[in-house]
Amino acid sequence: MTLPTPEEVRRVACVGAGVIGGGWVAHFLARGYDVTAWDPAPDAEAKLRRLVDAAWPALTQLGLAEGASRDRLTVTPTLELAVAEAQFVQESAPEKLDLKRDLLARLDAATPAGVVIASSTSGYPMTDMQTTAADPSRLVVGHPFNPPYLIPLVEVVGGEHTEEAAVSWASRFYEVAGKSVITMDREVPGFIANRLQEALWREALHMVANGEATVRDIDASITEGPGLRWAVMGPMLTFALAGGEGGMAHMLDHFGPSLKAPWTRLEAPELDRELYDAVVSGCDVAADGRTIAELVAERDRGVIDVLRATGRLGGKAEPR
Numbered sequence: 001m002t003l004p005t006p007e008e009v010r011r012v013a014c015v016g017a018g019v020i021g022g023g024w025v026a027h028f029l030a031r032g033y034d035v036t037a038w039d040p041a042p043d044a045e046a047k048l049r050r051l052v053d054a055a056w057p058a059l060t061q062l063g064l065a066e067g068a069s070r071d072r073l074t075v076t077p078t079l080e081l082a083v084a085e086a087q088f089v090q091e092s093a094p095e096k097l098d099l100k101r102d103l104l105a106r107l108d109a110a111t112p113a114g115v116v117i118a119s120s121t122s123g124y125p126m127t128d129m130q131t132t133a134a135d136p137s138r139l140v141v142g143h144p145f146n147p148p149y150l151i152p153l154v155e156v157v158g159g160e161h162t163e164e165a166a167v168s169w170a171s172r173f174y175e176v177a178g179k180s181v182i183t184m185d186r187e188v189p190g191f192i193a194n195r196l197q198e199a200l201w202r203e204a205l206h207m208v209a210n211g212e213a214t215v216r217d218i219d220a221s222i223t224e225g226p227g228l229r230w231a232v233m234g235p236m237l238t239f240a241l242a243g244g245e246g247g248m249a250h251m252l253d254h255f256g257p258s259l260k261a262p263w264t265r266l267e268a269p270e271l272d273r274e275l276y277d278a279v280v281s282g283c284d285v286a287a288d289g290r291t292i293a294e295l296v297a298e299r300d301r302g303v304i305d306v307l308r309a310t311g312r313l314g315g316k317a318e319p320r
């Protein structure tokens with residue numbers, strides 16, 4: 001079999017069809033792919049089809065690709081049949097290291113040579129999962145967010161024995177398949193977004209454990225506060241705007257000393273010259289030529305859009 005380019009892929013296999021695997025199936029079907037799926041649970045097919053049916057109205061609202069159809073889904077009785085003709089494989093089995101190792105080795109043995117196999121793992125480095133596969137060079141992490149058919153982000157990273165070409169092929173494939181991709185050049189447990197989520201989650205748990213805030217307060221503090229901004233601009237550029245016309249440099253001069261204050265249980269790194277410069281110049285790159293005034297206007301428009309869309313401007317929410 002000749003290996004397809006990311007643009008030529010027509011047939012995708014999803015192995016493990018629970019919340020995430022089923023979400024991937026729904027996404028790939030909506031983008032017009034033929035999808036084969038395998039999951040060892042006895043009721044897996046019925047559950048998967050229910051998940052896809054439940055997601056379909058949202059996917060239809062988002063816009064289906066030409067030819068997209070739920071009829072393009074085939075649930076196979078064996079893993080081997082699911083991947084036999086696959087041009088890309090997405091593994092979404094339970095988050096257990098031994099299970100992932102064995103499964104990836106089995107997938108590697110059954111999938112046509114050279115075809116990229118991605119794991120949805122939430123945090124295992126591929127280096128730890130690719131230990132028993134005969135050809136680890138094509139194994140990558142493709143970490144999605146729930147539900148994969150709605151949240152665009154996929155974090156892509158290889159392991160020690162992954163070929164660079166497999167990482168770039170996977171990144172390009174996900175882009176073609178309609179995802180927003182971050183390609184990481186090194187393995188970090190939890191990747192990027194989960195590390196950030198986890199920091200917030202652990203602090204929230206500390207606050208509940210210490211009686212410092214209720215669950216309801218914690219949720220409201222995000223949905224009525226920074227969460228509104230984060231829907232339209234990331235935490236770095238958002239903080240740059242807290243520095244007014246002086247941007248991130250002023251923000252760091254102003255609030256840098258607070259990094260020593262006990263505002264969180266997570267210890268801050270030393271804000272030395274190198275880190276200061278990396279953050280300021282990183283914001284310049286992220287701003288991509290937009291002035292502070294333009295970024296403020298963009299943020300404000302975005303927050304108003306979110307407030308309106310969620311029915312919090314006194315008027316009605318947009319029709320759903």
Ligand SMILES: NC(=O)c1ccc[n+]([C@@H]2O[C@H](COP(=O)([O-])OP(=O)(O)OC[C@H]3O[C@@H](n4cnc5c(N)ncnc54)[C@H](O)[C@@H]3O)[C@@H](O)[C@H]2O)c1
Binds near residue numbers: 015041122143146
């Ligand atoms: N739930 C999330 O929010 C989330 C987000 C991102 C990534 N992930 C990752 O996605 C993967 C799947 O998580 P989930 O939340 O969908 O779990 P889940 O429990 O909903 O689904 C797991 C599925 O795998 C099946 N399964 C069990 N053994 C298997 C095997 N040997 N081979 C293939 N399939 C097998 C189960 O029958 C089940 O249907 C995990 O690696 C998880 O860390 C989860």
